[in-house]
Amino acid sequence: MEETISLKEIFEVIKKRLLLIISLTVGAALIAAVVSYFFLTPTYQSSSQFIVTQDKPDPSVQFNSSDIRTNLELINTYNVIIKSPRILEDVVQELNLPYSWEALKSKIQVASEESSQVVTVTATDVDPERAVEIANTTVETFQEEIPDIMNVDNVSILAAAELTENPAQVSPNPLLNIAIAIVLGLMVGVGLAFLLEYLDNTVTTEDDIENKLNIPVLGVVTHINDEDVRDNRTPQANRIKRGGLNEQTKKTV
Template identity: 30%
Template sequence: MRLQDYLRIIRKRWWVVALVPLIAAVAAYAFSKTQTPLYRSQARYVVLFNRLDTGGNIFAGQILSAYINLVYRPDRLQTVANELQIDKTGQQLMEFVRLQPQPNSSIIVIEADYYTPELSQQLADAVGRLLNARVVEANRNNISQDRASLDMAPAQYVGIATPKTKINVLAGALLGLVLGVLLAFVLEYLDDTVRNAADVERYTGLPTIGAIPGGATGAGRRPRFRPATAVGVIAAATHSREDYER
């Protein structure tokens, strides 16, 4: 098919191409509104080390993940759930909390999602206090000269974590657009109706040499014509007039 054929199909089935994305966008919006929103708060803790040489940097890269592993456990988060009186187990709370180390900047980012902005902030702060307690305990038990401490700051509310209504609607519309275009071509493929001479030439591969009137459709209306296709070759006349007189 040529590019003109693709454009012709899209123009012909424009209502399908427009309707499917609209339905998909409305469905994505409705789905987003049925979801229970989760609100996100974030706390950023700078990890300070008593050594700033190369050995201290290596120590920093190793210790950040170790600190997170001391906190991001069901038994540790269970103490947070008990402290905040959250009706969740420590295992369930792991789905609402994330700790992300950033070794290059010696930062640990704590993100907490929950059903209210206030509780999400309290949850992030509680996990931060638990992390600081683990750091203090690790320093007390550390027999080397390497020590670390946390520069703590209150958690800040950053916005709605889920649902992302605008993103969902946009994604639904784009997906619907793709499906709409595909559906338009499927409908065109299934439609074998011949409406004009161009359809005849396209389906049969033969040139149209004329149109046969289909009869008038009423007073004042032009008659419809049925296209007739060339189905053979017209041979040139080879006999003279004298041959016919014989």
């Protein structure tokens, strides 16, 4: 026989373990906040852009579709060359970076919009000023080296990276981490609440007796504590009290 659980029972389980669920959720949020603000190193990004134009453009000659298509095909090649040792080793030496060109390669992203001749070079570093220097130096070095590498001169710097007064970190994102931690803590708390309820074999209600022992409940013995006896809150005490008053009334009459 399959057991089913009603919506009311679900709410009862959540209500019963509400303190556990709240504790896990708040704990997860606090841990995420502490790790994000005090343990994770913030990183910053800076971007520089260049455009692929016609080789040695002549002001009197206009672009045609064939020239643009050729330039677009070159962009994929340029994206590979930018992250090659030929370019990045010069950047490492010029900026005197404390890591190799392979490590620098992992800090650089090269992207271009579809059907666009504009290429964006993004550098990531723990130092915002160094991120700006890496982005600009990489594009400048590429512009200087590309004529010797491919015998073309069709790269022009469109926008150089600049250092702002208050650079915003790209990672970690404390608010996002806290939000994710809250969701995970809530899920774990609810799951743990139902697991504990499933593992709880204690008999606490009349329904538990009927379900576990398959016998009907004939009666329930009410628990009476000392405070109820002192305050005469039990039904028996109330009846005795009312009886005593009646006898006293009869004698008075």
